Amino acid sequence: MTFLSLWLYAGLIILVLMILLWLYSLAIKNSSIVDIFWGTGFVITYWLMAWLGSIDLTPRILLLGLLVTAWGLRLSAHIFSRNHGQPEDFRYAAWRADAGSAWWWRSFFKVFLLQGIILWIVAAPLLAVQAADPSQTSCSCEYAGLGLWLVGFVFEAGGDWQLARFKKNPANKGKLLTTGLWSVSRHPNYFGDAAQWWGFWLFAFSAGAWWTVFSPLLMTYLLLKVSGVAMLERTLTQTKPGYEDYTARTNAFFPWFPKK
Numbered sequence: 001m002t003f004l005s006l007w008l009y010a011g012l013i014i015l016v017l018m019i020l021l022w023l024y025s026l027a028i029k030n031s032s033i034v035d036i037f038w039g040t041g042f043v044i045t046y047w048l049m050a051w052l053g054s055i056d057l058t059p060r061i062l063l064l065g066l067l068v069t070a071w072g073l074r075l076s077a078h079i080f081s082r083n084h085g086q087p088e089d090f091r092y093a094a095w096r097a098d099a100g101s102a103w104w105w106r107s108f109f110k111v112f113l114l115q116g117i118i119l120w121i122v123a124a125p126l127l128a129v130q131a132a133d134p135s136q137t138s139c140s141c142e143y144a145g146l147g148l149w150l151v152g153f154v155f156e157a158g159g160d161w162q163l164a165r166f167k168k169n170p171a172n173k174g175k176l177l178t179t180g181l182w183s184v185s186r187h188p189n190y191f192g193d194a195a196q197w198w199g200f201w202l203f204a205f206s207a208g209a210w211w212t213v214f215s216p217l218l219m220t221y222l223l224l225k226v227s228g229v230a231m232l233e234r235t236l237t238q239t240k241p242g243y244e245d246y247t248a249r250t251n252a253f254f255p256w257f258p259k260k
Contacts, residue, residue, distance in 0.1 A: 145202030156192025
């Protein structure tokens, strides 16, 4: 199956999944579930398209699938654990309040369809690897991709774990986490997420699909400028005492030694 066929079929599958998720969100009156689904959505798309497309499970495709699965399921489990028993995320709650009675249908376009489209675009290198001719390899960049993914996984999973453990301690309420991975980056989890997507893209690059570079570029942009670093920085600067000093000595995104 060609890349275009795989990509179009994947778009239909993602649309169906998002419609079902949207209907469930209406039943529970909580649009935050879209965040929990984000990582799992890639896992479902990857393996379902491998099955529907009758893709040969070569070592490259199996390895990439395992990495996507580890990344996606861990991220979904982390967000579920963080959000379980909590009210709707403040971003969606604010949109719900602004939209009033129209939120039930606006939420589909503003939240679920939008994230479904982004998921579809970002998944391009994963599907390009599946559609590539296994006998044609432009380089052995999947080894570099694996290494970059491992670095990213350590930063994302390790950063999330350190922050969750820090918040569990009542003595840390209102304080900043500035040790461990958080001493070399103010957002090690976001850096790790971006690094893993560049690792996925290197698998596609190895398979000759260099042109899917728009996927990690989009993810990095979103993490830096839209839903990640930029949004949190605006809030933390106003709510966390000492955050300006932390900003002065610690890189925002790329890990580096703290400044004196």
